[in-house]
Amino acid sequence: MSNQITVNTQSAANYSYQVGTNLLEEVSAFIEKQIGSEKVFVVIDKNVYQHHIESINQAFQSRFQKMVTYVVPPGEKSKSFDQFGSIVDFVLNQGVERSTPLVAIGGGVIGDLAGFVAASVMRGIPLIQVPTTLLAMVDSSIGGKTGINHSTGKNLIGAFYQPKAVFADLNFLETLPEKEWVNGLSEIIKYGMIEDPEILHQLERIISENGFTNPEKWQSIVEQSAQIKIDIVSRDVHEQGIRAFLNFGHTYAHVIERVGNYSNYSHGEAVFAGMYGAISASNQLGATIDSKILDSFKALYNFDLASLKTRIDEFPPLMLKDKKAKNQQIRLVLLKELGKPYVQEVDDMKIVQASWVEAIQSFT
Numbered sequence: 001m002s003n004q005i006t007v008n009t010q011s012a013a014n015y016s017y018q019v020g021t022n023l024l025e026e027v028s029a030f031i032e033k034q035i036g037s038e039k040v041f042v043v044i045d046k047n048v049y050q051h052h053i054e055s056i057n058q059a060f061q062s063r064f065q066k067m068v069t070y071v072v073p074p075g076e077k078s079k080s081f082d083q084f085g086s087i088v089d090f091v092l093n094q095g096v097e098r099s100t101p102l103v104a105i106g107g108g109v110i111g112d113l114a115g116f117v118a119a120s121v122m123r124g125i126p127l128i129q130v131p132t133t134l135l136a137m138v139d140s141s142i143g144g145k146t147g148i149n150h151s152t153g154k155n156l157i158g159a160f161y162q163p164k165a166v167f168a169d170l171n172f173l174e175t176l177p178e179k180e181w182v183n184g185l186s187e188i189i190k191y192g193m194i195e196d197p198e199i200l201h202q203l204e205r206i207i208s209e210n211g212f213t214n215p216e217k218w219q220s221i222v223e224q225s226a227q228i229k230i231d232i233v234s235r236d237v238h239e240q241g242i243r244a245f246l247n248f249g250h251t252y253a254h255v256i257e258r259v260g261n262y263s264n265y266s267h268g269e270a271v272f273a274g275m276y277g278a279i280s281a282s283n284q285l286g287a288t289i290d291s292k293i294l295d296s297f298k299a300l301y302n303f304d305l306a307s308l309k310t311r312i313d314e315f316p317p318l319m320l321k322d323k324k325a326k327n328q329q330i331r332l333v334l335l336k337e338l339g340k341p342y343v344q345e346v347d348d349m350k351i352v353q354a355s356w357v358e359a360i361q362s363f364t
């Protein structure tokens with residue numbers, strides 16, 4: 001069973017996002033029918049390769065004369081110039097035409113890296129995204145941001161490049177480690193906070209029914225989450241306005257990740273804690289949101305911010321360094337109420353400071 005959503009890119013290049021189970025046959029049929037190539041490049045995460053290459057081969061090899069596979073080492077380190085260069089070399093050396101498709105199979109690292117390769121080779125070859133982590137299914141595979149990291153910061157080199165289609169096949173989640181489930185969970189909770197609080201109740205229910213071992217139970221929630229991101233990015237393709245709402249909790253998260261040297265806390269943990277900070281700032285500016293709404297997910301997270309307690313003074317200045325800060329003001333995504341986000345430049349440091357105290361206290 002699968003469901004399909006159209007992603008509007010405000011150009012001729014709209015594409016479909018499909019979520020369901022056993023979709024690999026549909027991926028290869030789509031390439032055959034819509035792109036019509038006899039050759040296909042597959043760029044795949046090593047862990048995904050180890051678990052799933054047989055079913056991928058089964059779906060692809062009978063349909064294409066040539067399937068050329070490049071296996072990428074797992075982890076953020078692969079979003080590098082070196083990996084980018086190696087894959088570009090590989091694709092060019094293997095022989096590529098403007099119409100040869102590249103299928104990116106993996107989490108956000110592979111989607112961003114292989115997406116940037118597809119955007120760059122011959123100024124753009126067809127890209128198909130097959131996200132395999134919860135985070136990639138509900139977030140990174142949608143919106144057309146591709147890129148790699150630079151020694152001076154994350155995601156500093158890249159391009160907006162839309163895929164021809166996204167296929168979120170829930171079967172991949174059968175092998176996803178629990179910590180990666182939790183990582184993706186934070187983004188779904190974020191969607192619940194900024195758009196549809198009902199999602200939070202659904203999440204609680206699925207998790208209480210051993211959701212992490214039953215990927216097929218996630219179809220509806222992945223679809224609703226993807227739809228929220230699709231609606232937002234379709235209305236703001238190049239990130240000029242409302243796309244900022246997707247950053248709820250993230251201005252705090254970026255600081256937490258940074259002071260944790262990008263190793264002490266995962267992105268998902270930092271976003272989860274960051275949402276407590278954003279709720280606190282929202283409440284100081286007039287909202288009445290009970291952060292208990294997040295507490296029911298706390299037991300799934302396993303981190304502690306006690307060591308940051310004495311460093312709170314450092315954090316507001318770091319927020320000013322956020323890529324999305326403007327005019328030397330801290331820009332926060334806040335809530336008027338659940339499901340009603342807005343962007344506010346906050347210059348009252350007492351508010352920012354107090355919001356940090358609350359975020360940190362929630363995890364000590």
Ligand SMILES: NC(=O)c1ccc[n+]([C@@H]2O[C@H](COP(=O)([O-])OP(=O)(O)OC[C@H]3O[C@@H](n4cnc5c(N)ncnc54)[C@H](O)[C@@H]3O)[C@@H](O)[C@H]2O)c1
Nearest residue numbers: 045047074075107108109132133135136140145172175176
């Ligand atoms: N382009 C965007 O709009 C966007 C949005 C959010 C995040 N991102 C980027 O996404 C990246 C993070 O993505 P991620 O959280 O998916 O991490 P990831 O790609 O590093 O995957 C996490 C881990 O899960 C493993 N894995 C992936 N799928 C698996 C599966 N089905 N079974 C077993 N193991 C599997 C990987 O090998 C890796 O070890 C970051 O680089 C971030 O910058 C991009």
